[in-house]
Amino acid sequence: MGMKVVWHRYDLRLRDNKALSEAGKQAVPVYIFDPKWLEHDLVSDSRIEFVLECLIDINRQYRSKGSRISLFYGNPIQILGNLKYEGYEIYFNKDANHFRREMEEKARKKFKGFSGDGVVRNKEGTRRKWKSSAEKYINSKPPELPDSFEDNTLDSRIKLDEIRERHDLKPEKKKFGEGGSREAGKRLQKFLDNIEKYPSSISSPLKAEKNTSHLSPYIRYGCISRRQAYRHAKWRARNSNQAEKLKMFTDRLLWHLNFSQKVEDNPELHKQSVNPVFRDLNKENIDRKKIEAWKKGKTGYPMVDASMRALVQTGWINFRMRAMCATFFSYILEQWWKEGADFFYKHLIDADVSINYYQWQMHSGTVGVHKHRIYNPVKQIRDNDPEGKFIKKYLPELRALSAKQIVKPWEMTEEEQKRTGVEIGKNYPAPVVNHKNKAKKARKFFKAKKAEAYAAFRDDEVWRKASLSPRHDREKILEKASNQKSLNDY
């Protein structure tokens, strides 16, 4: 039997790996550093470093089973083509959750791709019965893994240190953890041991730093599969009085699967808005000053600023802060959603094309079917950081402020400003826009566009690419389009 190259990409693990299990003992594990990825504007050095850590870990796993991973450098399709020519079969797990759809299609044509991740890949009607098939997948047993592998005789063509040197890597983020399956497993255990704190920690940025799982980068690079995490949490829930809390976690793993389906169905997800009605919304309305203020955490709204600085410094923020910063960028600063989404994608260690770009569209109103939630950064302090601890962690210039002052620093009297040393407009900015007015304007705009936005789903192509989860009924959306016609005159 011939040797089978297993091309690892976003599946940097041995267990629950369909391509690897199919290859069996003859598996020859390979990872290819694609210079186009290493040099991509939206890939941070810290994210690359995370992947290098994952590779050290997967190599350790292979060594314990008599093999190792071979590292290559160059165009993956060409390198794999050459290996095929030399007589290797090429196995890989299909995954369209990246910017290189063309490469994915080529790989699917030329090599042997497997679907072992719960995503449906038949062209027609992928969303019909999707929920039951996703649930069936995530509850099912992962494939068997051989006890050992045959020796890998393919020499590595590059070392990790050469990657660091050649690409002048300077990872600057204070990441929440090292890459790799071992660390993912530890995190999962620690998180599940602590599950009682999860529900009350999800929305608070500081509590979330401690008490959510932080599995997202590990899931992104496949150090652990969603199914592994899901099944383990379900197993724990069987004899636990924390079943409801564990369900909040397993539900989220299923949501993640829903997003992966979207990018499979819509290769343009990261490029253009799902709904054509909003395709060019704010695209030309570029205000560099506002954009820079947002990116640098200098908008004058402490919760937005602390979150943006946390994102840049650590490569992670919790869901609520991601949502708040996105709505602030799109609805309040009235900037094009994609510029904000790209900035997130660059800085997140867990940067996931499907979730990031779709969540951005949802939180910018450009899908046209989701509720408009415009998070108020003042309310978010009151609800989720009442003592200003998170803010003070990332905005040292506001450390002298009291819990009351930090909510609206711009309302401090001159005397308060002198006493605290926080002078608005000098060492901390005045609000870059008036949140209340802008939120009102955005609500009015989207209300007026509602009927048009719903009606866009008459187009089969728009409907298919939206890849909405089964709870969205097309007939009902179109019915709403007709009922709301008068709103167009609003």
Ligand SMILES: Cc1cc2nc3c(=O)[nH]c(=O)nc-3n(C[C@H](O)[C@H](O)[C@H](O)COP(=O)(O)OP(=O)(O)OC[C@H]3O[C@@H](n4cnc5c(N)ncnc54)[C@H](O)[C@@H]3O)c2cc1C
């Ligand atoms: C604008 C925006 C951009 C986002 N971009 C990304 C991204 O690029 N990558 C990413 O993994 N998540 C993204 N999310 C979703 C969510 O914020 C993160 O998954 C979560 O904060 C990761 O932290 P955790 O692993 O501790 O989450 P936990 O609360 O411990 O959740 C466990 C896992 O469930 C999944 N999950 C949790 N929340 C969601 C969600 N809302 N949608 C889909 N899956 C979810 C993730 O895999 C996560 O690791 C984004 C959310 C928003 C609003």
